[in-house]
Each structure stands twice: as C-alpha cells, then as structure tokens.
Amino acid sequence: MNQLKDHNLVVVGGGVAGLEVATAFGRRSKRGAGASVTLVDRDASHIWKPMLHKIAAGTANTSQQQTTFLAQARAAGFTFQPGELSGLDRKAREVEIAPIHAPDGRLLVPARRLAYNKLILAVGSQANDFGTPGVAENCFMIDSRRQADAFNNELRIRLLQCIAQKDKLSIGIVGGGATGVELAAELLLLAEAATAYGAYDLPSLISITLIESGPRLLAAFPEDISQFTREKLETLGIRVMTGVPVNAADPDGFQLQDGSRVPASLKVWAAGVKAPEILQNLDGLELSRSGQLIVRASLQTTIDPDIYAIGDCASLTLSDAQRPLPPTAQVAHQQAQHLIRHLDEAIEIGAQLPDFQYKNLGSIVSLGEYDAFASLGQFGFFKGMSLRGRLAQLSHIMLYRSHQARLHGFWRGSLLWIIDRLDAALRSSIRLD
Incomplete structure (x- = not known):
C-alpha cells in the first residue's frame, strides 16, 4: 500500500474513460488505499459525448447533464487541474500544460508541468474534415460541450430570424454516423416542440439534409438498421443523400463531388474521426496512420510502459482482428474498467497487466x-x-x-x-x- 501512496497518477482527458478512471482511483486515494490522482482537462465540466447532439439542438438542459470537474474532484477525492495538454517530457516524467488566457488575452494561469509515475492519456478524438476546403471556416462541429453550445447559440439566432421574419432555414449535416443521424432527428424534434410555444410555422420553414459519402447510413450497424433508419428519417421529412462525397463547403452550402450543390445556411460537419493534433508532439510515442497512440494489449504505449492510452485516442488491434477497435464510448468504458481493475496491482507488486479483452x-x-x-x-x-x-x-x-x-x-x-x-x-x- 505504501508504494501506491507514493505514486502520482495523472489522467489527461475528462471524457467517458478519463473521468471514470479518475473517479475510481480518486475514491481509493480518499480511503487511503491508492495513489494520488490528478485529472487534467481544458474544459470545466464533463458531458457524456453521446448526449452532445441534444445539447447542440437545445432539447437537453446543459446544466442538468454536465458533471463539473471541481465538484466531482471534491466528491471522489482526486485533484483537478484546468488546462490543455501541450507536451510531454518522458525522461523527467512530467506532462506540460498550456497557459490559460482570458478572452481578452490576459494571462490567467501560466504554463505548468505536472509530475507523474503513471500517466493515462484519454484525450478523445474529433471530427475529421480530411482537408476539405471551406469546412473549418464555414462548418460547426460538436465534439465537445463548447462546440455544442456554440452551435446551439447560432441555431437559436437563426430560429429567431425564422420566427420573426418568416425566413427559411436550411441545415446541412455531413456524416451519416450516429452523431449526424441523431442530430438530424433532434433538430426536427426541436422544430416540432417549438410549435407548443407559438412558433406554428417553424417546421415548414426548416429543411434538413443529411449527407453521407458512403453507400449507406450507420456503416457500423447491420444493413437492416441502416435501411430502417433511412426510411424513418425520410418519412419525417429529412432529405438523406448517400454515396455523395463533399468536395467543399462555403457560406451558402456544400459542393458535392458530382458537381451538384446542397444549399445550407447552417452547416455541421460530423464525418470522420481523427486524434487530437497534440499527440504528434508527445516525445516520440508511436502513432498510427490516423494519429492515434499505438498501445499494446495491456493498454500501455509501445514506447513507454508507464504511459497508457485509452478511448478514442488509442489504437489497439486485438490479436484476432484485422482492424483497430472503433472509437466508441463502449470501447472507452471497457478500457477504463480494465485499468480500474488491474492497475493498482501492477503498481503495488510490479505485476504485468493482463491483456485487454473487448466484448462487442x-x-x-x-x-x-x-x-x-x-x-x-x-x-x-x-x-x-x-x-x-x-x-x-x-x-x-x-x-x-x-x-x-x-x-x-x-x-x-x-x-x-x-x-x-x-x-x-x-x-x-x-x-x-
């Protein structure tokens, strides 16, 4: 137990995997039976990522769904450090945290370095625009609470214009995965719910187009679910386009590969997944072609056994598989639970972590x-x-x-x-x- 108490466990990223790990080990530390735990995240609170489309649409209460890191730290017994990961010094066993500035540029918190004995990287992922021209300048993404709030703020402005001036609002969503499909349905639900508050014309003023470059929606699901989902969305009045890659985005819509255009005054990019750029500068840790940290079956990085990566930022190909595990909340949760069950023993007696076993x-x-x-x-x-x-x-x-x-x-x-x-x-x- 003394060896555990002498350890500093640093968890970077407060998503599904990171917050579950920090909470579980923090409770052990609070009881005097575990390592000291520090959670690092650039945001102030956690929202379950599959809930973000509801926050973006405004059909869920943000304050009701979020877990504030400081409050969770106090309750569970870990320390929270606000800030964004900016680098790693493996020789010194320190993570580098970027300074925090106010919106007007004032320095609020200077850059810091945090010492660790074991480091768990759980920094998640983000949508991948594949370098498509105009996407970064003209499209919203909803990979975080801040992005979901930003989209909702703009959406409410556009809806007010619809209601007051009878302007039409065309919404284009690129990406036929779960995020794009669920957001499209939630936006339609928003328009219908608004009629109860006097916006009777709103459903007729809003048009929603869902664009997927692949041959079908929900490629990770069985084909019958993909087909049922498409039929349901189209029955609800959502235009669904598949097999049409987007070549560019501009203020007025999307330019498709076949030369046609999809008008969209409000645009969302929910296609593709890529790892955060910071992983490119983490002191030589091995990366996959998609920029994720390559980990062994024990979830340890291939270069440094004291650094673990879990969730969307990790690339793990199981021995009986040809592709890495998908970047889903289910995988992140199972990997978090694997470390929660076995990491203390590895620290205390120097045992090798067993291989992670994924259950689909x-x-x-x-x-x-x-x-x-x-x-x-x-x-x-x-x-x-x-x-x-x-x-x-x-x-x-x-x-x-x-x-x-x-x-x-x-x-x-x-x-x-x-x-x-x-x-x-x-x-x-x-x-x-």
Missing part, C-alpha cells in the same frame, strides 16, 4: 422520441439480434444512467435520474432563453 455488446442509435434501433452485438443470449422502438430507447437511456452511476454512485445517480424526470415535467422541453 452492440450499438444503439436513438432518433429522439421518434424511434430507436439497437444491435445486440456478439455476446449474451440474444447475440446478433436487433431491437427497435421503446426497448431500444430504454437501452439507450440505461447506458447513460449506468455511466452516471459509475461517476456518482448508485443512489446519487438514481437521484439525478429522478431530478431529470422532474425537470422534464416542470420546464420547457426545449431551450428558450
């Missing part, structure tokens, strides 16, 4: 209140089956509530669920401020 429990896509689809994966009694409707929606809800329970404990997590239900009953169903 399936995937779920939710179309808000309209429908939901679930593929049950390759494990369990119902392996390979698909679900649709209320049962799939309940499964999607339980994934989120399970995440909350891991962060806050069963009873507090249950209270949060009750509070959410009361909030939904008492407050407006959409953001109106």
Whole structure:
C-alpha cells in the first residue's frame, strides 16, 4: 500500500474513460488505499459525448447533464487541474500544460508541468474534415460541450430570424454516423416542440439534409438498421443523400463531388474521426496512420510502459482482428474498467497487466422520441439480434444512467435520474432563453 501512496497518477482527458478512471482511483486515494490522482482537462465540466447532439439542438438542459470537474474532484477525492495538454517530457516524467488566457488575452494561469509515475492519456478524438476546403471556416462541429453550445447559440439566432421574419432555414449535416443521424432527428424534434410555444410555422420553414459519402447510413450497424433508419428519417421529412462525397463547403452550402450543390445556411460537419493534433508532439510515442497512440494489449504505449492510452485516442488491434477497435464510448468504458481493475496491482507488486479483452455488446442509435434501433452485438443470449422502438430507447437511456452511476454512485445517480424526470415535467422541453 505504501508504494501506491507514493505514486502520482495523472489522467489527461475528462471524457467517458478519463473521468471514470479518475473517479475510481480518486475514491481509493480518499480511503487511503491508492495513489494520488490528478485529472487534467481544458474544459470545466464533463458531458457524456453521446448526449452532445441534444445539447447542440437545445432539447437537453446543459446544466442538468454536465458533471463539473471541481465538484466531482471534491466528491471522489482526486485533484483537478484546468488546462490543455501541450507536451510531454518522458525522461523527467512530467506532462506540460498550456497557459490559460482570458478572452481578452490576459494571462490567467501560466504554463505548468505536472509530475507523474503513471500517466493515462484519454484525450478523445474529433471530427475529421480530411482537408476539405471551406469546412473549418464555414462548418460547426460538436465534439465537445463548447462546440455544442456554440452551435446551439447560432441555431437559436437563426430560429429567431425564422420566427420573426418568416425566413427559411436550411441545415446541412455531413456524416451519416450516429452523431449526424441523431442530430438530424433532434433538430426536427426541436422544430416540432417549438410549435407548443407559438412558433406554428417553424417546421415548414426548416429543411434538413443529411449527407453521407458512403453507400449507406450507420456503416457500423447491420444493413437492416441502416435501411430502417433511412426510411424513418425520410418519412419525417429529412432529405438523406448517400454515396455523395463533399468536395467543399462555403457560406451558402456544400459542393458535392458530382458537381451538384446542397444549399445550407447552417452547416455541421460530423464525418470522420481523427486524434487530437497534440499527440504528434508527445516525445516520440508511436502513432498510427490516423494519429492515434499505438498501445499494446495491456493498454500501455509501445514506447513507454508507464504511459497508457485509452478511448478514442488509442489504437489497439486485438490479436484476432484485422482492424483497430472503433472509437466508441463502449470501447472507452471497457478500457477504463480494465485499468480500474488491474492497475493498482501492477503498481503495488510490479505485476504485468493482463491483456485487454473487448466484448462487442452492440450499438444503439436513438432518433429522439421518434424511434430507436439497437444491435445486440456478439455476446449474451440474444447475440446478433436487433431491437427497435421503446426497448431500444430504454437501452439507450440505461447506458447513460449506468455511466452516471459509475461517476456518482448508485443512489446519487438514481437521484439525478429522478431530478431529470422532474425537470422534464416542470420546464420547457426545449431551450428558450
């Protein structure tokens, strides 16, 4: 135990994997039975990433869904350091944290260096524009709470123009994965819900186009779910285009590879996944072609056994697989739990971490209140089956509530669920401020 107490465990990234790890080890440290834990993140709070499309659409309450890092640190027993990872000194065993500036340029917190004995990198991923001209300048992305808030702020301005001036609003979403599909449905739900507050013409003023370069939506799902999802979206009035790569984005829309255009005054890029740029400058750690940190089956980086990478920023190809594990919340959670179970023993007695074993429990896509689809994966009694409707929606809800329970404990997590239900009953169903 003394060896554990002498260790500094630094976790960089407060997403699904990072916050679960920091919380679990922080609780052990609080009981005097574990290493001291520091969490580093550039944001002030955590939101479950599959919830970001609701924040972006304004159909979920941001303050209700976020976990503030300082409050979680106090409750769980870890230390929170605000700031963005800017470098790594493996010889000195220190991570470098960028300075923090105010919006007007004032220096608030200078650059810092944090010492570690074990370092866990869980910095997530972001959408990949593949260098497509005009995307960075003209499109929103929703990979973080800040980006989701920024999109929602602009969306509410455009909706106000629609309501006051009867202007039409065309929304274009590039990317037919879960994020793009769920955002399209949630935006339609927003327009329909707004009619209850007097915006009767809003649904007729908004058009939504979902563009996917591949042959079908939801490429990671079985084909029947892809087809059902497309049919449902089109029935709801969303225009779905597949097999049409985007060549460029401009203020007025998207230029497609076949020479046609999709008009869009509000544009979202939700296609592709890439690792954060900072991973290119981490003191020689080995990277995959997509910029992720290559890890062994133990989740240790190939160059340095004291540095671990989990979640979207890690590239792990299992011995019986041809491709790396996908960048999903399910993989991130399972990798976090693997370290939570085994890392203390590795520190205390110098044991080798066992190999990570991934269980594909399936995937779920939710179309808000309209429908939901679930593929049950390759494990369990119902392996390979698909679900649709209320049962799939309940499964999607339980994934989120399970995440909350891991962060806050069963009873507090249950209270949060009750509070959410009361909030939904008492407050407006959409953001109106």
